[in-house]
Amino acid sequence: MDTILHSIWPIVRDGLPNTVLLTLGLLGLGLALGFPIAFAQVYGYRPLRWACKGYEQFFRGVPALVLILLLHSGLARSFHILLPTFASGLIALGLRSSAYQSQIFRGAIQAVHPGQMIAARSIGMSKWQAIRHIVLPQAFRLSIPPWTNEYSSVLKDTSLVSAIGVVEMMKKTMLLMPTVQYREGAKWILMLLIVAALVYLLLTYAGNMGLGLLERRVRLPGFEMTGKVER
Amino acid sequence: MTGESTNDIVLRAQDIHKTYGDLEVLRGVSCELARGETKVVIGPSGTGKSTLLRCINQLTIPDSGRVWLGDTEITCKDCDINAVRAQIGFVFQDFNLFTHLTALQNVRIGPMRVKKMDRPTATRLAVEELERVGLGDKAGAYPAELSGGQKQRVSIARALAMFPQLILFDEPTSALDPELIGEVLEVMISLAKEGMTMLCVTHEMGFARTVADEIIFMEGGIILEQGAPDRLFSNAREPRTREFLNKITELYGE
DSSP: OHHHHHHHHHIIIIIHHHHHHHHHHHHHHHHHHHHHHHHHHHHSOHHHHHHHHHHHHHHHHSOHHHHHHIIIIIHHHHHOOOOOHHHHHHHHHHHHHHHHHHHHHHHHHHHSOHHHHHHHHHTTOOHHHHIIIIIHHHHHHHHHHHHHHHHHHHHHHGGGGGGGTOOSHHHHHHHHHHHHHHHHOTTHHHHHHHHHHHHHHHHHHHHHHHHHHHHHHTOOTTOOOOOOOOO | OOOOOGGGEEEEEEEEEEEETTEEEEEEEEEEEETTOEEEEEOOTTSSHHHHHHHHTTSSOOSEEEEEETTEESSSTTSOHHHHHTTEEEEOTTOOOOTTSOHHHHHHHIIIIISOOOHHHHHHHHHHHHHHTTOGGGTTOOGGGSOHHHHHHHHHHHHHTTOOSEEEEESTTTTSOHHHHHHHHHHHHHHHHTTOOEEEEOOOHHHHHHHOSEEEEEETTEEEEEEOHHHHHHHOSSHHHHHHHHHHHHHHOO
């Protein structure tokens, strides 16, 4: 029992920083790439739309673990390009997230009623002004709930980089297993994993709460989407 | 009717054609509005009335035909269509208010973003225009918090704030509950009386008889007949015009 209690701190101390950095980094990378891709898919010319579609299909269609190994071990073995483990994980998961995020933003942009664009053009706005001042502010609000889901999803996916040796929470937990087994017995491994699970759960919960606050902060009449019925 | 000096002509559309797929919606429509005139376009659904309005401010690009705003042709390839649209108000059947903006912001955004008016001036202007349509007290309300009639009045204020040379109304009362139609028509009537140039697709014959200088009857993509309301009601040339006028008078009242 003691060992379990004492392993909470090492998991947090040695594992949490990389988990948080990876999550934030890959979400940032995914956002920076995903938003322009969504934009190009909606407003771009046909070849650009196809290119973006291909990109998005590839990165949504390949398992995250395969992407990570492809980028790290694959490049290293075949081309002697050895990316640092953290960078490999960040890029692989970031590109994957950009594909998912592009679909979140594409859906949000396309969910804005076409009449909004027509009305904006009718008062003399250029297409870009209409996108900037009318479509995007509405799409932004529509994209928060699905984006919250993306956060929860990628936070947990960061555990996959343990496969190439990045010491984040999952890897740290695995590194602690022998000690726990030696000191407390094999059946305590379960406890150790539950502790790790709880830390992930807490992070997911905290992040969702923060994004929920943002969602409420920018909420406007007509954008509630609660589907609430009084009775 | 009105004096025919070209300077008085605000809008001239000439031989507008538009085809969607196999359907020729407009088969050569021409019309003209002098400053201060109100014309009402009527006709069965699917006749191209809305398409005509959209072809005028190029929200729909006509296949052929030309449109002039004042002396300037606006159907040429290299003219600044945004600058043109800024001078032509458009009121939609389903309002199309910007849902993420308050009534005030809806009215203010055009002057601010298109005309680069500074915020305080644009705000003052927006308040004035909202008061003009009787909604001074709804400045802070979002579209979702307004009734249909109020929404349509905000959208008229949004058009007015651009100081348009004319306003196109595309069935502005067709999406409204019967008891809300009056408040919108009232605003439109007072605009017409103040000398606004207006081209309205509407079947509100009370409105047409009160303020319209001319009724244009469209069917099958052409103008079948046009003339002063009194003449059309008492003495339409075409049997189809008489038939249609009788039908909508039955439906919508005098």
